[in-house]
Amino acid sequence: MKARTGAALLAGAALLVPASAMADTLEEALALAYQTNPTIQAARADLRATDENVPIEKSEGLPSIGGSAQYTEVLKQSDNSFNSPSRYLNAGIDLSVPVYSGGGVKNSIRAAKQRVEAGRADLKATESGVFARVVAAYMDVIRDSAVVQLNKQNVDTLGVNLQATRDRFEIGDLTRTDVAQSDSRLALAQSDYLTAQSNLIGSRERYIQLVGKAPVNLQPPPQLPGLPASPEDAVDVALANNPDLIAARERSEAARYDIEVAGSTRLPRVELFTSGGYTDYFGTLGGNAVGVDQSETTAQAGARLTVPIFQGGFPAALERQAQARAQSTMETEIAIERDVIAQTRAAYSAWLAANEVIQATTTAVSAASLSLEGVRAENTVGNRTILDILDAERELLSAQVQLVTAQRNAYVAGFSLLAAMGMAEAEDLNLDVGPLYDPVVHYDSVKGAIFDWRFEPDPEPVSTRTVDTPAQDADIPSL
Helix, strand or coil, X not given: CCCCCCCCCCCCCCCCCCHHHCCECHHHHHHHHHHHCHHXXXXXXXXXXXXXXXXXXXXXCCCEEEEEEEEEECCCCCCXXXXXXXXXXXXXXXXXEEEECCCHHHHHHHHXXXXXXXXXXXXXXXXXXHHHHHHHHHXXXXXXXXXXXXXXXXXHHHHHHHHHHHHXXXXXXXXXXXXXXXXXXXXXXXXXXXXXXXXXXXXXXXXXXXXXXXXXXXXXXXXXXXXXXXXXXXXXXXXXXXXHHHHHHHHHHHHHHHHHHHHHHHCCEEEEEEEEEEEECCCCCCCCCCCCCCEEEEEEEEEEEECCCCCCCHHHHXXXXXXXXXXXXXXXXXXXXXXXXXXXXXXXXXXXHHHHHHHXXXXXXHHHHHHHHHHHHHHHCCCCCHHHHHHHHHHHHXXXXXXXXXXXXXXXXXXXXXXXXXXXXXXXXXXXXXXCCCHHHHHHHXXXXXXXXXXXXXXXXXXXXXXXXXXXXXXXXXX
């Protein structure tokens, strides 16, 4: 059983930006994606299709009933036929009951059930993957909004610096070189500002793609509980809970049953059968002779044994093919296991590194702020040049951008780590969506269905479209 954290994944508060500017939450974004994301909806439909393989395989072991009817009008009788009817109706019904199929049906059903389990794990993997992308898009919008704000502040500051430099040049306090340096830095800052705006627009559009609506003043994300203490702990949990690995294991088990199904083609088949028929000659049998019955009924019943003797190597080839495919699934399982281990360790390392970068850049921002204040103070007494001020301002901006980027990277890496461990699924997130989608409900409704005339409503899309969503801009709402 999967170990669950005591608290919901979305609980706590690690604020990156002031909460007063926010409106939407990460939990709301994840809940909306869970309900309306087309990738998740398609995965659910794929699983429902996989469910149907169970009743399909079961049908091979159930009785089958068929009927037929034929009306014949004889247009020309044989010259030697004196008693043949001119018209007649034949009707019949057949019933066959499989008794023994060499274990083929039984193992086909087992394989289908294993693939249902694999499909359920695939659905969880799809949900977890979409959640990770939503978290990344959410954090990208927050990061890029902060970068736009920082660059705008830098442009404004450099604009004021340039005007002050020009004023001091007019009175002969500074040189034309000082003005050119200030003008150059302002142009570069404006270029960076435009680039930051473009990045923000791209992040907002990706958010719409995943969530289905435009981001509105995103609130800071909550803390991520349940993060492991070591990469070894993370890998242990991932090997037990990662949905991709669970799906691979289930497919390996299903492939073993496929070998038994292939081998069963060598074995005898036994079935019981019965049939009945009715024929009506409409008074035309026997050349209208008196006393000739114009209708008849028949009935038969028995058992049929089919024993394969030689099939041209078909059973052996089929079994070898199933064995090769089974080995393929085993090797794929190991490949996925390797991938899970690598992803988990890499995510753990990225999470640790990003947190260390946060600590370093927080110190850098504080130091750069003090440095800028000192340089400005020293410039007033002639100990620093305008270029020194510009350099200090650029260092502060760089440190601030690195800080918000590291905050984004740490959160995304932490969530990715939880996803690799199988701890970022819908039941972990405490989403406010009412009852979660339960794939067992559909499976239970169809696993024993044997009625041929059962109909379901025609499918309709559930996901929301974004065609009417306006193109995004880089405007930052005022606090």
